[in-house]
Amino acid sequence: MANDSSAPYQLVPTNSYNTELLQDTQSSFQPPNDDARLDRIQFGNQQHIPPAAPSQQNHTTVESDPIPSNTEPNPPKTKKIARRTKVTASRAAAPARVEKQIDRGKKPRRSFDLDERAATACTRELGSCARCKMQKSRCVRNPLNPDGPCMRCLSDSAIINIPCLRKKIPDARFTPAKDCPEPYWTTRWATMDVKEIDVWASSEVRTLVLTQDIGSAKDVLTVRMIVPLPGDSLTRTWMSKSTGERFHHQTAPWAIMNMTRTAHEPSVNIDNYIEDFINHFVNPNDKLLVDTYLMAFRLSTSSKVEEERVLLRNVLRLWVAARRGTKPQRVIGEEKLGMLPQTLDRNRYDYGEVPVPPVISAQLSLLREALIIRPWTQEVRSQLEALVAKKKPESWLTVYLVMFILLHNCSLLTAYFMKKAKNLRLHDKYHAIAILEELHFSVSILLTYYHYVNKGALCFATGHASSRDIQRLKLDDDQLSFLIFSAKEVKRLEPSMKKAREESLFHHEYYFISQLYDLNWVLPEHTVASVQ
Known part of the structure; x- marks a missing residue:
């Protein structure tokens, strides 16, 4: 397939081969003569060292062990003993490093100067x-x-x-770093260590059901009344988007009874409702986004390679956990803990709904960060680094899908912080500039390794595939159709991708994703801090 260097956005680069250089090298190769033969001849894992000339031989002889007679019923095993005790004249004269090489069966490394x-x-x-x-x-x-x-x-x-x-892939961050739960909710936890509440106001236990209105996903919590401490917020506070007026809505002093046991419920929800979160957060009219997420979701359960299947599943779990932290919850069901619906602000999303007590929100934030995001982030880092280091062509599709999801996740987080800056009526375009700069730099780390693996060659660039590409990547019909369609969509979306990058629209869904297809990719000149 011919390279089209004029096209700025391409889908899947592959390795290229210089066959002319290989032919020239083969034609100029001359076999060595007998006089220039090597002193050491390799036989499997052992090396045979020819004896030195008679004048150079060491005439000191070492008596070897007698060879057992064939008439003995059970001759002893002398293989290991012989290797330690038998010494020939040529081996006695060999350097210690060569003898060590013979024992180990591999070439030693030269000492560094x-x-x-x-x-x-x-x-x-x-x-x-x-x-x-x-x-x-x-x-x-x-x-x-x-x-x-x-x-x-x-x-x-x-x-x-x-x-x-x-930088290495393990240096990248995929979600905002948190040292403790949100202090405006409570100051009970100074770190992200899970510490249970041991002082309660009552022995009564109730069941509270929360939802984010994402499909059928919900959290069922066992809660108990607490003794409020200094720093515990007992009200939900916000600022009106239209007037800037500050509102306060009273909540109840309740908290999760057993956080360690409750931590398993969100993880189960994440596995069971990945597709619901994709349908909720991914624009259904954007076929490139929808098809890419659904392909990753299918391969996370059907891939024949276990390490690729596990990596895709963990990336989707991490993506869902990040989305859960960007959408508020509300109380549903019959149990309301004595709280009333919010009727102060008609323009607020939870008008007419019962808000979640702040201490419970802080506990869920702690559990999500300590027991879900951090472990799965570590897993994704190590698994992605190992897969990229192997540089196997048949693993390229998995690497592409993982990079696509992580880059789109960064765009969604950037859009969330832009929306938060508007809600807080800030003068800056984005909230939490330092956090966003760290996330955006992590994207540059991922793109650096991705473009190194691709080598800058072309594949599926014009919307069709060659037989060599299909054979190298080991694609089935479904995967082949997906890549061909993706190449056409990238070509169609090229103007909007180019505009997002030229205008530094960091919150645009294709600002980071478009850099996957840029064969002349370089580090961006502008940062989120420079466009405030």
């Missing part, structure tokens, strides 16, 4: 860039510009146009 040791120590201390890490080589910094690109990225061999970014 002082300069190499210093460079290796510097790489371990300061980190390796993406290119050097993927090539498993020493990342040597430029002595004239230590903070700039490394020597390998500056060399002529650096064909792939990716930034010299000294």
